Amino acid sequence: MKFLLVEDNQELAHAISSRMQLDGHVVEHASNLKDATAFVETGEYDLILLDIMLPDGDGRSFLKTHRASDLDTPVIVLTARSQISDRIGSLDLGADDYVTKPFDHAELAARCRAVLRRRAGxxxxxxxxxxxxxxxVxxxxxxxxxxxxxxxxxxxxLELLINAPGQIFSKQKLSDRLFSYDDDVSENAIEVYIARLRKHLDPSDLKITTLRGLGYRLDNDA
Amino acid sequence: MKFLLVEDNQELAHAISSRMQLDGHVVEHASNLKDATAFVETGEYDLILLDIMLPDGDGRSFLKTHRASDLDTPVIVLTARSQISDRIGSLDLGADDYVTKPFDHAELAARCRAVLRRRAGxxxxxxxxxxxxxxxVxxxxxxxxxxxxxxxxxxxxLELLINAPGQIFSKQKLSDRLFSYDDDVSENAIEVYIARLRKHLDPSDLKITTLRGLGYRLDNDA
DNA sequence: TCGGGGGTGTCAGGTCGGTGTCAGGTTAAC
DNA sequence: GTTAACCTGACACCGACCTGACACCCCCGA
Incomplete structure (x- = not known):
């Protein structure tokens, strides 16, 4: 999937895009409305992540013109926590969802999946x-x-694994998705959660296979 | 399906209609009661989305005359977030459902599907x-x-929960829906209201389940 | 203007369950 | 056989959640 990220905070933008790339998405990054408009006019995107507060204007105006030009790319709006009115207003303008900063990257990823899934019909x-x-849900x-x-x-x-069955997830990767930056957890935590999930899945045909030194993989032993 | 959208806010109207078109519907748009009446007299619609506050009158009067003339096109009323009392009348006048602004577009789409589905009955x-x-109401x-x-x-x-039973509502989402922007309430307020509602629901089979760290969910323990 | 009352949100204290760590055991790799 | 990676039962901690009490505010009637 190809995403467009519109965000002026460089640090945050980098964090988001690297996280999205973990999921195998291609992310292009615009720091202001002008660039964003140029990107949208020249490329096709599967999803747009749009910050509201931008140096050269309000993200909502972008959203408005975006919708007005009959583009139906789904949009997830990123807003600060205090700006509740922004979230609500943006839903009216056609945003598909909103996430308030500061947000969990795992949560953002989940929202993206949900929106894309919904969009796929x-x-x-x-x-x-x-x-x-x-x-x-x-x-x-x-x-x-x-x-x-x-x-x-x-x-x-489970959501991570079941959305990509047969794919290998390294412990590092799983840790990145399940936890946020600041809390640093030992790799053992992942092992523990894998074990707990395995117990739940035991009566089923889904098995989590361990690949030593590589990671884990969800398999269907039908 | 062919929809008629009666809504004076152009931005919102555009957002809604483009969204509906995604679902493969044809949407015609009237900005006031006069136009709406003209549309209804000349065309046939499968569903009408009707805003209540319109520049040239109250949408409910339109609804009344519409029903009086034996037209049974289903109607979904769009109302501003307000006291329940404001809505009294619209469903009595024959509306099939209502959605309070601001709304999730996904939610509106779901309501439309629901109304069309149960139109058989x-x-x-x-x-x-x-x-x-x-x-x-x-x-x-x-x-x-x-x-x-x-x-x-x-x-x-209760209205929020019962309209989407089995779905998780995060505290933030509930807070967004229950309160308006200017008053910022603590998350505890939600907990308190959940508790109060639980007490009311106690004799019934409906239970509000707490999902720690995720939110709440209405379940039917039949 | 005053007082009452119902609805509303906050607070503080308590409970409890999810969470991550640890230690010791087990397994695969070489 | 040695080593490192992985598994797992137990455990303590912390914060999410619950709840009774209370102060506030708005509306109404006097």
Whole structure:
């Protein structure tokens, strides 16, 4: 997927784009409205991440003209916490979702996935695989029909893995997605969560395979 | 499907119609009651999205004459965030559903689908679930047949939850929906209202589940 | 203008569950 | 056999959440 990030804070912009690249997305970065407009006119994007406060104007005006020109690229608005009115107003202007700064990168990634999924026409968000039903919106899972309550972290870990079955996730990668910068956790934490998730998945056909020195992978042993 | 959108705010109108077009619908747009009447007399629509506050009158009068002339096109009313009392009348006048601004476009789309789907039967606004009868217009609720009077905030909270049962609402989302921009309330306020609503729902099968770190969810423990 | 009352949000104290760490055991690699 | 990576049961901590009490405010009637 190709994203356009419109954000004037260079540091934050770098953090976001590197995080998005972890997910395999291509990110192009504009620091102001002028550049953003130029980018949109010349390229096609799957998603736009739009900061509201920009040096040369209000992000909402961009959003407005963007929608007015019949472009239907989904937009997620980034706002500061205090500017609640911005979030609400931007929804009216056609934003697909908003995230308040400071935000968890894991959360932003989740929102992006949700928006893209919604846009793909799949209003059906429930993922079924190997005897597991997973509903990220409801935060619920059922294994062989039996409902299982997952905790916050377990949920997010499962969401990561199940969205890319068969892919190898290094512990570093998982750690990056599950935790934010400032809290530095030991790699063992990941091992623990993998174990907990494994227990939940035990009755199903989904197995988490360990690849020594490489990471983990979700497989379907049907 | 062919929709008629009656809305004087041009930006919002454009946002809505472009969104609806994404879903493959044709949208015609009237900015006032006069135009709306002309549209309805000349064309056939599958659904009407009707703003209440219009430059040349109250949308409800349009709704009334519309119903009086035996047209059974479903109508979804768009109202500003306000007291329940403001909405009284619109559903009595034959609206099929209403959405309060500001709204998620995804939510509006969902309401549209719901209205069109249940159009086969009768227009039904009272929600019955798990021993609870909820009438959002009258602002009344009954648990196991016993009438319960809810306060304004409790009503709006219940309304949010019951319209999307099984979905997780973060505290921030609930806060955005329940309160307006200028008053910034602590997250604890949400917790308090959840508790108050829980007490009311106690005799019923509807339970509000806490998902630590994620939010709340309305479940039916039938 | 005053007083009352219902609705509303805050606060403080308490509870409890998720969370990450640790230590010791197990397994794979060489 | 040695080593490093990984697994896992137990545990303590911290913060999210709950809740009873309270102060505030707006509306109403006197």
């Amino acid at each position: 799949k209003s059906q968000t429930i993922i079924r695989s190997g005897g597991v039903e997973f509903d990220p 409801a935060g619920s899972m059922a294994v062989q029909g039996q409902p299982v309550t997952l905790r916050n972290r377990e949920l997010r870990l | 009768k227009s039904q606004t009272i929600i019955r679930s798990g021993g609870v009868e909820f009438d959002p 009258a602002g009344s609720m009954a648990v196991q047949g016993q009438p319960v009077t809810l306060r304004n905030r409790e009503l709006r909270l």
